Amino acid sequence: MFPKNNFIEKECVMANLEGKVCIVTGASGGIGKVLVEKLSSLGATLVLAARRLEVLEELKEALPKKSKVLCMKCDVTKQEDLENLVNYTLKTYKKIDVLINGAGVSSQHPFWEQPLEDIGKIMSTNYYSYVMLSRLVVGPMKKANDGHIINITSGSVMVDPPPRNFIVYTSLKVALRAFAKGLFWEMRDFGIKVTSIFPGVTRTPLTGKLKNICEERLMEPEAVADTVVFALTQGQTACPLELAVINQQTPWTKPVIPFKQEHPEESKIKK
Ligand SMILES: NC(=O)c1ccc[n+]([C@@H]2O[C@H](COP(=O)([O-])OP(=O)(O)OC[C@H]3O[C@@H](n4cnc5c(N)ncnc54)[C@H](OP(=O)(O)O)[C@@H]3O)[C@@H](O)[C@H]2O)c1
Secondary structure: OOOOOHHHHHOOOOOOOOOOEEEEEOOOOHHHHHHHHHHHHOOOEEEEEEOOHHHHHHHHHHOOOOOOEEEEEOOOOOHHHHHHHHHHHHHHHOOOOEEEEOOOOOOOOOHHHOOHHHHHHHHHHHHHHHHHHHHHHHHHHHHHOOEEEEEEOOHHHHOOOOOOOOHHHHHHHHHHHHHHHHHHHHHHHHOEEEEEEEEOOEOOHHHHOOOOOOHHHOEOHHHHHHHHHHHHOOOOOOOOOEEEEOOOOOOOOOOOOOOOOOOOOHHHHHO
16 A cells, blocks of 8 residues: 555546636637637637637627637737737736637648648648747746646658648648647746647648548547647646657548648659
């Protein structure tokens, strides 16, 4: 028998985020919306960020009346908006306990055909804003000796080489994974946790725009939101550094997205 230990009791998982101030970027999107509903049901104080303020306001209306929710119009590709998001949150709530970087865009093209505009958008939304917001919140978190940064990365980081038609998207997610690991090692002495979530292909507006998706095999956004909640509710001495939640293989073996393609000249060779 182990002796009764008060310390271990304190370390028990508490599925309660009462009083925790959480910024969520991409809160108006598929994964973001479901996540916001879950965090609100656990008592978190929420700061919702996205460009479509009206969607955030609608989401706020649908949450239980007692929820503390601040909606902020924020284009994460703009430095000024990121600074405003962090400063206004600090002014209103005096602290930031959790940053969830979830804003994201995708674009499915062979690299040589990918519109230049898409490449810029992916870089600034999916990478720049994650790094910059992390930089803006680590100061206050370090002062508080407490905090948690969660990045919604992608299951595609586990595909090597990066999948065809998604190489800019995936290579930046790989960079983000490396960034988060490094950040964890730098910040853990200051009580700050860092977690990368790797979702598989999930049913959201983002995948709704992609071609050749196997609809029946999509994961639901609830699985991703539950994984974030798991990360947030571990004891103080444990940091879930990387959590992958990936599409389960099913009896129908069609790939979720067919990454392997015929070589462009293959059909000619067959003839
Ligand atoms: N769905 C998947 O299969 C999947 C798989 C792996 C990883 N992920 C990642 O999960 C995250 C969320 O994806 P999702 O599927 O939920 O996408 P989604 O439904 O398309 O939602 C994207 C969210 O990002 C926000 N956003 C996009 N550009 C923005 C900008 N410039 N400024 C501020 N907000 C911006 C959108 O809000 P506004 O339009 O209102 O600004 C929206 O809230 C992304 O990082 C994505 O890469 C998704």
